[in-house]
Amino acid sequence: MYLSFFSLQEMPFSLTPNTQFFCALQPHNEAMQVLLTALKMGEGFIKVTGEVGTGKTLLCRKLLNSLAGDVVVAYLPNPYLNPDELRWAFATELGLQLDPAIDQQTLSQKIEHQLLQLQTEHKSVVLIIDEAQSLSWDALEALRLFTNLETENRKLLQVVLFGQPELDQKLAHERVRQLRQRISFSYKLRAMTTAEVVYYIEHRLSIAGSNNPKLFDKNISLKVAKASRGIPRLVNLLCHKVLLQAFGAGETQLTAKHVAVAIADTEDCAKNNDTLWWAVGTAVVLLSVFSLWLWRQVL
Structure with missing residues (x-):
């Protein structure tokens, strides 16, 4: 609309989270370092929270582009799912093509076998969930059970949660205290100075x-x-x-x-x-x- 008028090549202030425009200011740079360090250490749960509009989704996209080829990424941008839907979405992200008629126990076993197979291929698996404040109580419990899968040396799955402050409020509940205790690293995005x-x-x-x-x-x-x-x-x-x-x-x-x-x-x-x-x-x-x-x- 106004690009040629102001001699611009593209829209500078689009609301679409374009990583090309990522600005490594202190809060976002620190958050990225926390994420990469925690993932390198093989920690189970990592959490990033921030108010609406503080750049969580852009940071999430930047993280997706920063992970190496030996990392298998499962990305859920819309986690408004029940536990069964969450398992199916995760299985799909892992590349599994399964009969829709299988029961949930079989589905969980297939996911576990796939995680073990990827481990033997020296690949780590990271599940990244945006808008994680929308996760139901049951879905959070399903996530916790996923992270029970581990070898003697390392977790088979790492989970990164991006969410609004409501996620912190939800995780403070006694009902999810087991999951809360598994969050090894967290970062809270602030507004810019x-x-x-x-x-x-x-x-x-x-x-x-x-x-x-x-x-x-x-x-x-x-x-x-x-x-x-x-x-x-x-x-x-x-x-x-x-x-x-x-x-x-x-x-x-x-x-x-x-x-x-x-x-x-x-x-x-x-x-x-x-x-x-x-x-x-x-x-x-x-x-x-x-x-x-x-x-x-x-x-």
């Missing part, structure tokens, strides 16, 4: 091919940092809307007015009186932006 937000914006613009280092000046970036509270997803959303506002107005210079309108139009942002004043005209401005873009496409 103001300085990190400024660097983050510059980094993403650079990756997107921007040749204008002043596109987001420090004042604009600071306003975005304050309104977003350092949450990467909100930073991306605000920056995208700021560029959209400027594009719609035909202005290559970003201003505080563009930021104010973007903030007023974005849920969950910290707002002040200045941004609330702009909220009245937000819908009209956004409509004008899209109308202008459609008109340019026709021409």
Whole structure:
């Protein structure tokens, strides 16, 4: 939409978790080191939690791309499954092609045999679960039983859980104390600092091919940092809307007015009186932006 207008090669602030844009800030870099170290040590359960929008899924994708060829990865992006569905999903990720009519005991045995076979091939198996706060109590117990599988030297399966703070609350329950005690490493992602937000914006613009280092000046970036509270997803959303506002107005210079309108139009942002004043005209401005873009496409 506004790529050529701002001399960009690709969208710099897309909400899609693209590892090309991974920014190795302190919290994400530390989390990655914890994950890789724990996996290298062969620990059973590893947990990463963080508020909505702090970059857990992007970190998860980065981890998937970082694991060596001797690691067999089973990835479950949607764990809203009962224990039976969880076993079938895991078996499928392990490459097993089984008769759907087999019972759960046979399915579990097939999974165990596959894990043992991979162990004899000197391969480790890692089950990575995103949005793990959605796991049911029974599914958590099924996971714990999976990690009972081990040789004299090492676990046959390692499990990495990515989840929102609700996952910590669920694991604090007495009902899953056995699983909780098996979590050897954990990391809690924090929001970015103001300085990190400024660097983050510059980094993403650079990756997107921007040749204008002043596109987001420090004042604009600071306003975005304050309104977003350092949450990467909100930073991306605000920056995208700021560029959209400027594009719609035909202005290559970003201003505080563009930021104010973007903030007023974005849920969950910290707002002040200045941004609330702009909220009245937000819908009209956004409509004008899209109308202008459609008109340019026709021409």
